[in-house]
Amino acid sequence: MEKKTTIYDIAKKLGITGATVSRALNNNPKISKATKALVLKTAVEMNYEQNKLALALKSGKSFNVGVVVPRIDMIFFASIIRAIEDELAPHGYHIIICQTHDDEEKENKYLDTLLNAQVDGILISSSNKKTKPFNRVLLKNIPLVFFDRKQVMNGVSSVTIDDFDGAYKATKHLIMEGYTRIAHFSGNRDIDIYKNRFLGYKQALIDHDIKFSTNYVIQTPSNTVAGRQALKQLLKLKQAPDAIFSASDLAALGAIQELKQHSIKIPDEFAVVGFSNEPFTKFMEPSISTVDQSPLKMGEIAAQVFLQQVSNSSGKKVKKNIILPPELIIRKSSSKLSN
Amino acid sequence: MEKKTTIYDIAKKLGITGATVSRALNNNPKISKATKALVLKTAVEMNYEQNKLALALKSGKSFNVGVVVPRIDMIFFASIIRAIEDELAPHGYHIIICQTHDDEEKENKYLDTLLNAQVDGILISSSNKKTKPFNRVLLKNIPLVFFDRKQVMNGVSSVTIDDFDGAYKATKHLIMEGYTRIAHFSGNRDIDIYKNRFLGYKQALIDHDIKFSTNYVIQTPSNTVAGRQALKQLLKLKQAPDAIFSASDLAALGAIQELKQHSIKIPDEFAVVGFSNEPFTKFMEPSISTVDQSPLKMGEIAAQVFLQQVSNSSGKKVKKNIILPPELIIRKSSSKLSN
DNA sequence: TATATTTGAGTAATCGATTACAAAAGCTAA
């Protein structure tokens, strides 16, 4: 194994000191052209490469950023991470990925190890119910940016989408298409995003003088089986709905599968709108209307907010709470016109 | 901002030296129970946390591993990374993600910066045509593991799937189902995986006495539009095919869309098998037969191979070339029986 | 009690780079 070349190896070879070598390599003006050229040439010859670890220790900047998500093999998070990486890489930052699997304890442990690893910032979609674990991050004055799922904290930035607005738009769209008995597949409303989608749905009904009924709201895990199950349940009602706004695309798909089985025509007799713009929604037959959360935009902006915070040398904390507008994507599953 | 507590802060407070504090914190036996207890208590009081950067510089181990992929928002790579992270996290390793966007130059730059960042290993699905950039990794004796796309190099491990076998199985399945004019949507055969899928397809035909024809092989980018286009082209042939084995699920989907447009019945008149087991294949109508590449298994094993290499203190290089068997997933698009 | 052996803690080097300060060398001008 080749031992790594250090500045001292170069220094010894040239009979000078490490300080001079360092100056030559860093465009420090306090050095003669001749020495500089010689050092540079020798550095190349000896395959010298800077040890970023030593630099990080000295400078206090590791150029590593922790990105914490529930899991990365969900396309939504993968897209966000993609955008974060694309945005930060040109600035020399590396992305360290952590998956919490929605386990609060795991998340807290990751926060600890990221801090110990001396990351320059943490971008996180938090599974945490408490803000306490984040105090340690703030105490160390490490930029912290929430995305997707946020915590409300002093001086902490966040980038989220307006779930309320997305749900409102989706529901209003169904109303405008002429559907009147609109049900809702909700996620776990202890989680903000699902609560807001529920509230947006409810408000749209109210604003358009449609009676809101709890019978029409079913808490549905995000999978097709649960969607089918929930739809069956709705069909049993005396007054069955004629449309569903689902907080999850997979549950929406389940509903569609079940509707097909019952030979209920989509969208003529029944409309479905999902949420998330999962890749499959575009390809299905019928294609599924859904709400796009623009994960790329979210990642890009989260990264930009982080960059602003680190470049903000003034020490003042920049708090930005950016709420992205979701985009309703109307496809065949809810649009009589486009059929 | 709170200044981070170092072992010297603890030492000063207790009137001892940093060495003693270090020993207390590291279960070094050369320390009295009393001092140790005192240090431990004080460390907690002062919120001491080990600076891993300093440790990494001293020990030469950063506990960071670079993972390089074309892009992470492709579910295949996202799944591999998920498995790698799940496997390595319990061993204290952090994953640094790099996206090459299939740009060779970018990939080489990433290899450089990862080495400079003193990673303990590199796991990569390479876009590189040359092996030279990897010599630097080997020279530094850093474990290198290829997955999915490999380079053939001395002493370098790889985890791939048997593309030939997957293609062979898929094609054979079509033959067994009674299709006789089987076409192939191929990717760019300069890339090994596509070459091997092509060869597996061809061999299956030959082994079952079916004439191989270059007219039936179309190079098709991985998207639906290209798939539709390619299918149109095939239908124009005097002797149109009755089945397609596509090296890409998206192209397969395009073919199916086009078949539907032509009111050609699937699978009765025409069968389609894709490759990759993209999530949407399961949900489509008809569901699409495909070849699963078990990305989770691949990531898990790649991580394990890495762990073996680092734990292998002997300095001997462990070279492992693991080829995973792909799994043919038979769904409605190619199975008359299951319909 | 005197010597040998443990035990516990300090000293200082090390990992690799940067940089304030000091010092030496080169140059200018009187």
Next chain:
DNA sequence: TTAGCTTTTGTAATCGATTACTCAAATATA
């Protein structure tokens, strides 16, 4: 030729932790 600059280089501290080596104190042994 020499005081006074400027330029270039060296010295040594620093970032935070670990550890071989040394030495003093405490304990054990004769």
